[in-house]
Amino acid sequence: MPIPKPIGLRQWIWRAFVRSALIPLVLVETALIAIYLLTNGAIRDAQIDHLRQTALNDLQASASLESRLISEQLAQVGSLTQLYRNLTAKALQDGAPAQLPELALSADGVRYSPDDNGGAAVFYSGATPAEQHDLQKIARLRQLEPLMKEIETRNPLVASLYFNSWDSFNHIYPWFFTVDQYPADMNIPQYNFYYLADAEHNPSRGVVWTDVYLDPAGHGWMMSAIAPVYRDAFLEGVVGIDITVSVILEQIDQLQVPWGGYAMLVSDDLSIMALPEPGEVDFGLAELTDHSYLEAIRSEMFKPEDFQLDRRPETAELAAAISGAPSGVQRVMLGGRPQLVAWTTVAQTGWHLLAVVDEAAVFRQTNALASRYQQIGYLLIAGLVLFYIGFFAVMWLRARQLSQALLAPIAGISRMLGDIGLGRWRPEPVHAPIRELDEMSRHTQDIGSRLAHSESERWEAQRRLELVLESATESLWEYDMPNHTLRLRGSMLGRFGLPSGVLSDREFRQRIHPDDLPQALAQIERIQQGLQQRYEAEYRFADALGEYHWLLSRGRVLEQDPQTGMVRVLAGTHVDIDALKRVEAELRAATLQAEAASEAKGRLLSGISHELRTPLNAILGFAQLMRMDCDDSSQSEAAEYLDEILLASRHLNQLLGEILEWSSLQKERPQLELQPVDVCSLMRECAELVALEVQQRGLQLDLNLPDDGLLVLAEPRRLRQVLLNLLSNAMKYNVPNGHISLRAESSPEHVRILVEDTGLGIDPAQQAQVFEPFQRLGRENSMIQGTGIGLSLCLEFARLMNGQLGLHSEPGVGSRFWIELPRVAPAPLQ
Incomplete structure (x- = not known):
């Protein structure tokens, strides 16, 4: 069966992957x-932040709205308080006699209204003697009872209206049996609902609000809007309108707090004034509505410290924020959950209305939207992953088909190498359809033959070396360092004529050559100092006839004092290394032979290059002759084949030349003969050499020559090669109708020659790989021919000429390559 003609490996791989664009597609x-x-x-983050901010603004706006509503209601109560105060002052100043209501006098001296006749209750404390009771005051104030009833009936916030006089007289609506509720000796001016309106606490004589307190009248926790009643400069008494906390709670419960929240009221001193049931759970408080009133009757009773926001650890930061700003939103941990608290200040009283909302409820919709966006993103990524799994599966199948095509010859070569590794030096060769693999098979068989010869020589050398080592071991020794004695065992005693197996170290050292003794003693001293644990020394030792023989003495610490660390016993061997010294000389000679073999390899590479170029030049020449005889109009297919042969031959010739040149540079860096070179002449020469190809490619070359006499220190041929390579790349990687610029820049120390193009450009991430050998940055599968070695050679030549090579490139804009060389001053004219 005839063996098919092998083809080139590069061409074969090109045909297999020309339809694939795996790497660009993955990158894109x-x-x-x-x-x-x-x-x-x-x-997504911007939308979520916007929704969160909108939610917080809505919460703040809700609190502000409800605050205005409460402020308006309190303002209405304040206006009613002023009205009630003005009519009370007018009634007290009315001199007309009035009808006295039916009153009773208790045994404690308290004058009171015993029955509910639909009017107000009267209580005149026993703190003022009964004979000093101002009955006309009681009679005059009776005419205000219709007004008091109307105010209490019309305004749902009002719990009661009252007038307290300086002499402990109390006129209050609605009626209740005051004797059972008030103490007989009640001193009214001592209570906050009286003294807060006096001249000391209220010099402006306006309406003031009290703190939340436990009402002595039995209405529970309440607050009062009070105003002073003066007769000239004398404080006749105080009027007040009570609002119970329960009423405030009912009003607050009706507030429309979004997200299922609740509102609460805090005084200007940060004391909780009204707290609904959900708030009692969050704050761990109760409104104390079932409190005993015995203490409130005898003295004032305010809410405990637990109702002070600044006294509670979890609300201390919130209290500071409320004190620092009239409105805002704060995150607080209440009831073990994060809560959002928005507050505004009630302008009428300085109180603060707080709207408390569960943070999870506020951001539930926002978080749900964020989760949905995330799920959509995951679904899209999952779809892309599935697509690429299928895509890579197809690529894997194609790669498998390719690998199957390469498997048989590669496996055969691997089998050949395995046989060589097992000692079968001449395996059966493998015939491959790829020329390079076929040559590799033959080369592997040749390597096996050479290894067979080398192995026989190595085995013989190893056998001789083993014999030498067996005969070179003279003795085993133990050195007792505290006693300075050396014990020897082996053939050394008889061979060197030693008197016995135990010697003093002085007797043994007398046999060592004087030149080698310091080295041996230095090793012993380092071991004694604890600097090392092993002993090794080479020295010449005298036999019984006084002739010296080389010995290698090796040993290590055998015993050591665990407390002091002092070495007790040192043990080792003596080896006769006379033969090894001879082997060293032989190895030196072998090294010289290896260097000669390396030079022979260089000559072999040179010969191979000439042998390959001879048939290649013949192919190129015959193809050119055939192309000249070919008529393009009649034999277009043959002309195309010949053009392909010519193109491939020139490319292979260039590839072979650059590879050999690169190999020679790596083997031995040549010494270039640097001399002054005229930059202007060299640039003009290079431009003329590429002018025809520039015209054929439809490009434009802009030549900007420097001033005459600009010189650089370089090797002319290599500098011309660098510039032509840069111009060739500028032409190959340019765009249609593109431009190429060749110019020079100079400084006092250097001259930079630049080649610029308007071509494809190079990605910044790949620019570091441009000057690596055989690197074409993904252009291997393009129609642009190249080897990837040219720029590497240019860089090496630039360095050999003490210069630099660099680039600046922008994708889609173009590239600028430059070589910078030392400048040479022109010789002075004679």
């Missing part, structure tokens, strides 16, 4: 996914 899709994830995340 990865970039698109990254852009999508980044933009989607940014948009």
Whole structure:
């Protein structure tokens, strides 16, 4: 069966993967996914932040609205208090006699109204003697009872209206049996609902509000709007309108707090004034409505410290924020849950209305939206992952088909190498359809033959070396360092004529050559100092006839004092290394032979290059002759084949030349003969050499020559090669109708020659790989021919000429390559 003609490995791989664009597609899709994830995340975060801020603004707006409603209601109560105060002052100043209501006098001297006749209750404390009771005051104030009844009936906030006089007289509506509720000796001016309106506490004589207190009249926790009643400069008494906390709670419960929240009222001194049932659970408080009134009757009783926001650890930060701003929103942990608290200040009283909402309820919709965005993103990513799984599966199948095509010859070569590794030096060769693999098979068989010869020589050398080592071991020794004695065992005693197996170290050292003794003693001293644990020394030792023989003495610490660390016993061996010294000389000679073999390899590579170029030049020459005889109009297919042969031959010739040149540079860096070079002449020469190809490619070359006499220190041929390579790349990687610029820049120390193009440009991430050998940055599968070695050679030549090579490139704009060389001053004119 005839063996098919092998083809080139590069051409074969090109045919297999020309239809694939795996790496560019993965890079593009990865970039698109990254852009999508980044933009989607940014948009999602912006929308969520906007929704969160909108929710907080709605909460703040709700608190502000409800605060205005309460402020308006309290303002109405304040206006009623002023009205009631003015009519009370007018009634007290009325000199006309009035009808006295039916009153009773208790045994304690208290004058009171015993029955409910639909009017107000009267209580004249026993603190003022009964004979001093002002009965006309009682009679005059009776005419205000219709007004008091109307105010209490019309305003749902009002719990009661009252007038307290300086002499402990109390006129209050609605009626209740005051004797059972008030103490007989009640001193009214001592209570806050009286003294807060006096001249000391209220010099402006306006309406003031009390703190929340426990009402002595039995209405529970309440607050009062009070105003003083003066007769000229004398404080006749105080009028007040009571609002119970329960009423405030009912009003607050009716407030429309969003997200299922609740409202609460805090005084200007940060004391909780009204707290609904959900708030009692969150704050761990109760309104104390079932409190005993015995203490409130005898003295004032205010809410405990637990109702002070600034006294509670969990609300201390909230209290500071409320004190620092009239309105705002604060996050607080209440009831073991994060809560959002929005507050505004009631302008009428300085109180603070707080709206408390569960944070989870506020952001539930926002968080749900964020979760939905995230799920959509995950679904899109999952879809892309599934797509690429299928895509990579197809690519894997194609790669498998390719690997199957390569498997048989590669496996055969691997089998050949395995046989060589097992000692079968001449395995059966493998015939491959790929020329390079076929040559590799033959080369492997040749390597096996050479290894067979080398192995026989190595085995013989190893056998001889083993014999030498067996005969070179002279003795085992133990050195007792505290007693300075050396014990020897082996053939050394008889061979060197030693008197016995135990010697003093002085007797043994007398046999060591004087030149080698310091080294041996230095090793012993380092071991004694604890600097090392092993002993090794080479020295010449005298036999019984006084002739010296080389010995290698090796040993290590055998015993050591665990407390002091002092070495007790040192043990080792003596080896006769006379033969090894001879082997060293032989190895030196072998090294020289290896260097000669390396030079032979270089000559072999050079010969191979000439042998390959000879048939290649013949192919190129015959193809050119055939192409010249070919008529394009009649034999277009043959002309195309010949053009392909010519193109491939020139490319292979260039590839072979650059590879050999790169190999020679790596083997031995040549010494270039640097001399002054005229930059202007060299640039003009290079431009003329590429002018025809520039015209054929439809490009435009802009030549900007420097001033005459600009010199650089370089090797002319290599500098011309660098510039032509840069111009060739500028032509190959340019765009249709593109431009190429060749110019020079100079400084006092250097000259930089630049080649610029308007071509494809190079991605910044790939620019570091441009000067690596055989690196074409993904252009291997393009129609642009190249080897990936040219720029590497240019960089090496630039360095050999003490210069630098660099680039600046922008994708889609173009590239600028430059070589910078030392400048040479022109010789002075004679």
